[in-house]
Amino acid sequence: MTAITIRDVSDSTLAALKVKAAQSGRSLQAYLLDLVTREARTPSLADMMARLDRETQSDVDTSDILAAIDEGRERR
Incomplete structure (x- = not known):
């Protein structure tokens, strides 16, 4: 498998992702891999x-549609 690095992630974004990962009961890595x-x-x-x-x-x-409508009306 290949590793991916994401640079320049703001502290607030990282904190929000950590919270979401914890709320889903997963590590940050597992959460991001799923995402x-x-x-x-x-x-x-x-x-x-x-x-x-x-x-x-x-x-x-x-x-064709009008013909089908007319045919249906004739059957009544």
Whole structure:
């Protein structure tokens, strides 16, 4: 595994992270590793939008929808 160093972390930020780690019952290292891992696994907004665009493509147009409505009304 690779080690990562983060420089120039303010004292207040470090203190807040230590508190959050302690509240979750984990060491600072375990807390930050979990945070970084979740961030790496989370798709970006652009990736989610591209997936949404791919999965919601439809060849149905307005005339198809109107025809289906008319057909449903005729069956009543």
